[in-house]
Amino acid sequence: MEMMTYETSDQHKRVRDAKNKSSNGRELSRVFSEDYDAEEILILDPRGPRVNLWNKIFLAACLISLFVDPLFFYLPVVKKEKCIDMSLGLEVSLTIIRTLVDAFYIIQIYVRFQTAYIAPSSRVSGRGELIIDSSKIASNYMSRDFWFDLVAALPLPQ
Numbered sequence: 001m002e003m004m005t006y007e008t009s010d011q012h013k014r015v016r017d018a019k020n021k022s023s024n025g026r027e028l029s030r031v032f033s034e035d036y037d038a039e040e041i042l043i044l045d046p047r048g049p050r051v052n053l054w055n056k057i058f059l060a061a062c063l064i065s066l067f068v069d070p071l072f073f074y075l076p077v078v079k080k081e082k083c084i085d086m087s088l089g090l091e092v093s094l095t096i097i098r099t100l101v102d103a104f105y106i107i108q109i110y111v112r113f114q115t116a117y118i119a120p121s122s123r124v125s126g127r128g129e130l131i132i133d134s135s136k137i138a139s140n141y142m143s144r145d146f147w148f149d150l151v152a153a154l155p156l157p158q
Contacts, residue, residue: 102154105152
């Protein structure tokens with residue numbers, strides 16, 4: 001009798017572990033309301049290690065942008081034969097650095113389209129249900145932060 005109870009609880013544990021894993025075998029940190037197998041594309045967990053690493057990289061790119069943009073004021077140079085001229089070396093290096101930073105902003109837009117979000121209705125109850133449906137993620141992002149990110153990605157200082 002005790003042996004049978006152990007086998008049943010072991011089988012129950014395996015079924016429960018299988019429910020907590022997605023189709024590719026990785027464990028999920030939160031409970032999703034949608035079917036795991038229905039999604040073919042990569043949806044990122046907002047509290048996962050990939051998103052945290054990307055946020056740190058993106059923060060570094062934003063800080064570089066913050067310190068590079070004021071240097072565009074140093075492009076004009078006063079010379080004796082001309083009243084004002086542009087420093088070509090500084091102009092090229094600043095434009096290259098700023099273009100690379102703008103590429104990070106474009107990648108940020110792509111990452112935000114692939115990152116799940118917590119449903120506002122589940123925040124009240126404290127459950128924190130993640131939405132992994134790509135169409136819902138896109139509509140939520142488009143209605144809130146997309147336009148701000150798009151303006152930030154425009155190469156205005158160059």
